[in-house]
Amino acid sequence: MQFVPIGEADEPGTLAADDLVATDDDPEMALLRRRGERQVQELIAALPVELREPLILRELEELSYKEIADITHTPIATRREL
Numbered sequence: 001m002q003f004v005p006i007g008e009a010d011e012p013g014t015l016a017a018d019d020l021v022a023t024d025d026d027p028e029m030a031l032l033r034r035r036g037e038r039q040v041q042e043l044i045a046a047l048p049v050e051l052r053e054p055l056i057l058r059e060l061e062e063l064s065y066k067e068i069a070d071i072t073h074t075p076i077a078t079r080r081e082l
Contacts, residue, residue: 007014025033044052053072057063069076 005014006017006020008016044055047055054068057068057071058065063071065076
């Protein structure tokens with residue numbers, strides 16, 4: 001059996017404590033995450049296209065509001081006439 005000392009990340013011949021911590025989801029958390037993602041996809045799909053399109057372009061495609069306005073042929077904001 002070989003022992004490996006735990007030390008700092010830059011210390012030669014040691015294993016850093018941060019390397020021992022698992023960052024992956026456990027099975028329950030992975031299931032909850034997948035369910036949440038599926039629910040968001042279903043809710044987005046249920047939106048009318050005129051609401052869904054800008055949401056997808058902004059949040060998933062990360063386009064600017066100007067780019068979205070150009071693509072959808074709509075003004076960035078509406079102005080109220082006095």
